[in-house]
Each structure stands twice: as C-alpha cells, then as structure tokens.
Amino acid sequence: GIAADLRREVWPFLLGYYSFSSTYKEREAHRKKLKDYYYRMKLQWKSISEDQESRFADFRERKNLVEKDVSRTDRTHTFYQGENNAKIEMLNDILMTYCMYNFDLGYVQGMSDLLSPILMVMDNEEDSFWCFVGFIKRVMSNFDLDQSGMKKQLAQLYDILAVAVSKLAVYLEEHESGNLYFCFRWLLVLFKREFKCEEIMRLWEVLWTDLPCKNFHLLLCVAILDHEKDLLIENNYGLNEILKHVNDMCYRIDLERMLSTAEAIFEQLRGSAKLPESVQEALGIYVANTSSP
Incomplete structure (x- = not known):
C-alpha cells in the first residue's frame, strides 16, 4: 500500500x-x-x-x-x-x-x-x-441497467472458483447458490462495505495497479470463499444461510491474509498446464496448452 x-x-x-x-x-x-x-x-x-x-x-x-x-x-x-x-x-x-x-x-x-x-x-x-x-x-459495467456486467463477473467468478476450489463450486451448485449472488455486493462496490476505511484504501490501491493480473478482485473473492469453505460445507448451509453468513463477515475479513491467498491462487492458476479459456480471458493469464470451458 x-x-x-x-x-x-x-x-x-x-x-x-x-x-x-x-x-x-x-x-x-x-x-x-x-x-x-x-x-x-x-x-x-x-x-x-x-x-x-x-x-x-x-x-x-x-x-x-x-x-x-x-x-x-x-x-x-x-x-x-x-x-x-x-x-x-x-x-x-x-x-x-x-x-x-x-x-x-x-x-x-x-x-x-x-x-x-x-x-x-x-x-x-x-x-x-x-x-x-x-x-x-x-x-x-457494474452499473449496466440490465446488470449484464455484474452477471458476467459472477459467471467469471464461478469459472475461477470451479478451477481453484472445485469442491466448493460443486457444493454451491448443489445448494442453489451456483449463481454466487451472495457475492454481488462485494463486486458492485469493490468490497467497500466489507472493510474499514483504511483497509479499503489499501485494497483499492492494489486493484488499481492491475497487478499481478487484471480482475484481481475476483481472486480475492475466491480467497475469501476458500477460507469459509469448510464452515459452509460442514454446516450444510443453503442459500439463505450462506447469504446471512457472508453479510455477517462485514469488517471481520483479514485483508492481508486474503491478499496473500489471492496471490497464491494466481500463481497456482498461472502454473496450470490447462486452464479454461473463460478463466484465461477473465484474468489475462494465457497458457499454451488450453482446454475449453
């Protein structure tokens, strides 16, 4: 920062x-x-x-x-x-x-x-x-009247989650939460309501650099969801419980830890031999040997 x-x-x-x-x-x-x-x-x-x-x-x-x-x-x-x-x-x-x-x-x-x-x-x-x-x-695009920009980001987020934390992606799909609408607020105002003021300034500075990749905020979402994965699955949370849990996390997320995890996920994806084209496109990571989504 x-x-x-x-x-x-x-x-x-x-x-x-x-x-x-x-x-x-x-x-x-x-x-x-x-x-x-x-x-x-x-x-x-x-x-x-x-x-x-x-x-x-x-x-x-x-x-x-x-x-x-x-x-x-x-x-x-x-x-x-x-x-x-x-x-x-x-x-x-x-x-x-x-x-x-x-x-x-x-x-x-x-x-x-x-x-x-x-x-x-x-x-x-x-x-x-x-x-x-x-x-x-x-x-x-976050403010498109038809919400097409937000829908695109949520779809990209799911594709990344399916590669990086596949167990959770499958679980969410089976529990009517595969659309990831509980992440909508995170994406719309770039976590503004999840972190305290000094933290949000630090986070936005990271995002504005477009390093280590574009749309790094999607990897931050994945990092947070990965951190909550065991709790969601072990408690067999459905859509309403997930939404409540995500809202209750406000001001309780460890930003530095999540940024480190997000960067580790980036390195993991960048090192993959195969990566769905949708993920490559979302993050601007291009690997030689690709598989279709």
Whole structure:
C-alpha cells in the first residue's frame, strides 16, 4: 500500500487523472483546465430553477437518489460526521456534477460508496471529481441497467472458483447458490462495505495497479470463499444461510491474509498446464496448452 500522506499525490496517477509521463508543469496546466471544466458543469445543474426542475423528471429523480444515498454514506467516519458538514455537500455536488458529465449513466446506487474514500484523500471537489471519473471508467459495467456486467463477473467468478476450489463450486451448485449472488455486493462496490476505511484504501490501491493480473478482485473473492469453505460445507448451509453468513463477515475479513491467498491462487492458476479459456480471458493469464470451458 501507499503511505497515507502520499495518497493525495499518487491516486491521481493510478486513476488516470494524470499521465505517468507528464511533467509538473503539464500536470498543473491539465489540472487548471479540468478544474474550470468541473465548475462549468457544476454551474449547469446549480442554475436549474425550481420552476425548470418541476418539469424535469429525470433531474428530480437523480437529485433525490443522490441526496438519499449521500445522507447515509460513511456518516460514522469522522470526516463526514455531524450536521451541516461541508464534506457531505461536497459529496453531493460531485455526484450531481457527474450526472451532467455522464448524463447517459447518471447516478446509480453504490456510486457514493466509491466516491467517499476518494474525497477523504483528495479533500477538494475538482480533484476528487476527476479521480472519481477515472474510477467509474474502470467499473462502468457494474452499473449496466440490465446488470449484464455484474452477471458476467459472477459467471467469471464461478469459472475461477470451479478451477481453484472445485469442491466448493460443486457444493454451491448443489445448494442453489451456483449463481454466487451472495457475492454481488462485494463486486458492485469493490468490497467497500466489507472493510474499514483504511483497509479499503489499501485494497483499492492494489486493484488499481492491475497487478499481478487484471480482475484481481475476483481472486480475492475466491480467497475469501476458500477460507469459509469448510464452515459452509460442514454446516450444510443453503442459500439463505450462506447469504446471512457472508453479510455477517462485514469488517471481520483479514485483508492481508486474503491478499496473500489471492496471490497464491494466481500463481497456482498461472502454473496450470490447462486452464479454461473463460478463466484465461477473465484474468489475462494465457497458457499454451488450453482446454475449453
């Protein structure tokens, strides 16, 4: 992970706000240009009158959804605590401005979870906004209206689990849990609700590097499920018990241990003589002697 006091400098590079090859002078010019762009977009929605809003259903709907989500995002964290906290307004304004930046996507539930740690680190609106834009680009398919992106990830996760922890994959299939919907929240907001704030910052930094492979978060899911495998099977858990157990694991997962396990699973898969094409594609691991899924 990155030292806490360096995050504000490093995250813009990891999230594509700054180019790794840019000079300081180029970054300052780029930042000024995008700062102006941000405030122009913010002004667009801020200047919508109540009269206009009364005939703008899409805008009202998004505004209400943002306000509702922001009001309950990380309110126990000192950064967002208290009534009339200016940081809450910043969170709201960044998300509303994102609706103007990407009106096709707009605001989807869960986005406030992804923005919150970024605002804690960057601590200003415009830099947080552009880092958030970079983050959403990485996870855009999570917010498909038809959930096709999430369904694809869950299918990829099952294929990896079937190779790495086949006993559990078979068990889940036999207990009406092969769709892995109990992992949905993990994937949607990249474990944001499973780990404490400092841990989630550490985890996201790992994921943003795309090392040791792309979609490393899928291997983290497999590592966690592998760790819980014996408990699930020995207790003969069905769908409802599995879902409850997974939800109860919130804030109780050992992140460092799971990251090490996930890396070991990666090495195991990379060393395989045969690997289903779906797994190779999901992780960007390509072995010479392949078998079809």
